Amino acid sequence: MQHPQESDLYPATGRFLLGRGRSALSDSQKRALEDAVCSVENRNHGERIISTGEECKVSTLLIEGFMARTLDTHGGRCAVSFHVPGDFVDLHCFALSRLDHNIDCVGPVKIGFVSHDALRDIVASDPSMARKLWYSTLLDAAIHREWIMKLEQLTTPRRLAHIFAEIWARLDMVGLGRSDGFDTPLTQSDLADMSGSSKIHVNRAIGKLRGEGIAEFRRGRAYVEDRAALHRYCDFDPGYLYGNEHPPLQRG
Amino acid sequence: MQHPQESDLYPATGRFLLGRGRSALSDSQKRALEDAVCSVENRNHGERIISTGEECKVSTLLIEGFMARTLDTHGGRCAVSFHVPGDFVDLHCFALSRLDHNIDCVGPVKIGFVSHDALRDIVASDPSMARKLWYSTLLDAAIHREWIMKLEQLTTPRRLAHIFAEIWARLDMVGLGRSDGFDTPLTQSDLADMSGSSKIHVNRAIGKLRGEGIAEFRRGRAYVEDRAALHRYCDFDPGYLYGNEHPPLQRG
C-alpha cells in the first residue's frame, strides 16, 4: 500500500488526497497540479511559514515531515491542527487571501509552493479540479469539528488517545504508518498545545495510557498493541477523515 | 446599517456574506444565487435538517432564525458550530457529498434550499462565484479554529463570554444585533453543549458573568453594558470572522 508509483511520478504532490479519492484525479489533473509546484524547499523545526494576517500569493503543500496550525494567544501556544505529508496545508489562503492563523514546522520538513496564479488557471480551466481542491480544504474543517468534539467531551488521557488515533489513521492513508504505531517529532509539550492541557498533566496522562495498556509514547514514537482498544478508549471513528475505506459515518 | 434594499431585492439570499464582502458580488451574481433557491420552508425547534452520513443533493441557506451543527456522541449532545441568518449552513456537503455532522434547528427557522445541480451550473459558468462560495465555507473553518482555541485556553465563564461576543458580532454583520446585546432562543443547556461544560456549571458561570458585570443572559437574551470589557474578558478579536471592518488580524 505504499503507492511508490505515485511518489515517483509526482514527487511533490504524489500524496495529495492519497487514501481519500486521489484515484478520482485524472493523470492530466495530477500532472497539472505537480507542474504548478514552483519551488520545493527544506525548512527546520520551529520555522514559521506563514503568520497570522499575512497576505499570501502562494500556498504550501507538505511533502515530507509535519506541520501545525497555531493561533497566537496572550497566554501560551495553541495548536488547532496538525498536518502530515500530502496535506495542502494552507490552501485556505487561496480563497481567504489572508490567514487567521500561523503555519509552523514541527521537525524538519520538505514543502512545495504553489502560486495562486497557477491555481487560478487550474480552477478556471477545470471545474472538477476546483471541486477537488475545495474538498481538500473542507477535510480540514471536518477535522476541526472532530477536535472540537474531542475538547468538549474527553478528558486529557482520552484526548491524547484521540490525537494518536487520528495521526496514525492519517499517516496510514498516505502510506507512512507502522503496523504497531507511528513516528513523529512531537514532544509532550506539543501534545499539551494540541490537547489544551498543561505539559505536566499531559505527562501524567501519557503515564496513564501506558499503565492501562492503551498506548505507549516515547520521544515522538507511539506504540499501540490493540488498535481497536485505542479507538474504543477515545470514541474514535475514522469516518470524519473521509478515507477510502470508511464511506458511511454513524456513531451513537 | 440594516441594508433593507438587499433583503427586499433578495429575500432568501440578501444576508449571504453581508458584512463580509457581499458588496463584491455583482448584481448578476446575487441574482443567480437568489434564483438558485428552489424552495423556502419553515421548520420548528429541534428539527434535524441533515443527519450524519446522509448523502445530500441540496444545500441549506439560513434565512431567519438559528441553527447548530452537532456531532453524535455516545455520551451527550455536542455542538460544534452555531449559525445565524445569511449563513450557507451546509454548503460543505456540495463538495463533501456526505456530511460528518448533523444540522439542527435552534428555535423556529426559515430556510432556503439550493440544489447542487444549480450550484454546479453557477460554479462552472462563473469561477469568481466559485471562489466566493468556497470562501464562505472557509469562514466556517476559521470559526471552528477559534472555537478550538477557546476550548483549549479558556475557562467556562470566559468560553461563554466568547460565545456571546461571537454571536453578537455575527448578528451585527447581518444587521440583527441590538446596541446593548442580542436575542437568541439559546437555553443554558444549549450553551453547555457549545462550551463543553455541564449545564450546572454553565449556570454558575452565567452567574459569575452577571456578578462581574461582564454580561447578563436571561431566557436567550444577552445584555452587555461594556462591549470592550466583554472582549477583553475572553480575549475576543473579531478578525477571524473576516468582517468588513477588521481586515488585519494580530493579537499577542
Add this chain to the structure above:
DNA sequence: CGAAAATTTGACGACTCTCAAGTCGAGTGG
C-alpha cells in the same frame, strides 16, 4: 563533558462534574 531541552515527580489549590433537591416560568385542563 556541559548546557539546554525534555521528561518526571510531589504538593496544593482551583476548576469542573455528578448526584440530589428545590425553585421558577409558561402553558394546559378543570
Add this chain to the structure above:
DNA sequence: CCACTCGACTTGAGAGTCGTCAAATTTTCG
C-alpha cells in the same frame, strides 16, 4: 381563576480532573 405539569433554571455538597509552583532526573546535542 386555579391546580397541575413540564421544562428551564438554581442551589448545595462531595469527588474527580486539572493547573501551577517547585524541584529532580533523563535525554539530546554541541
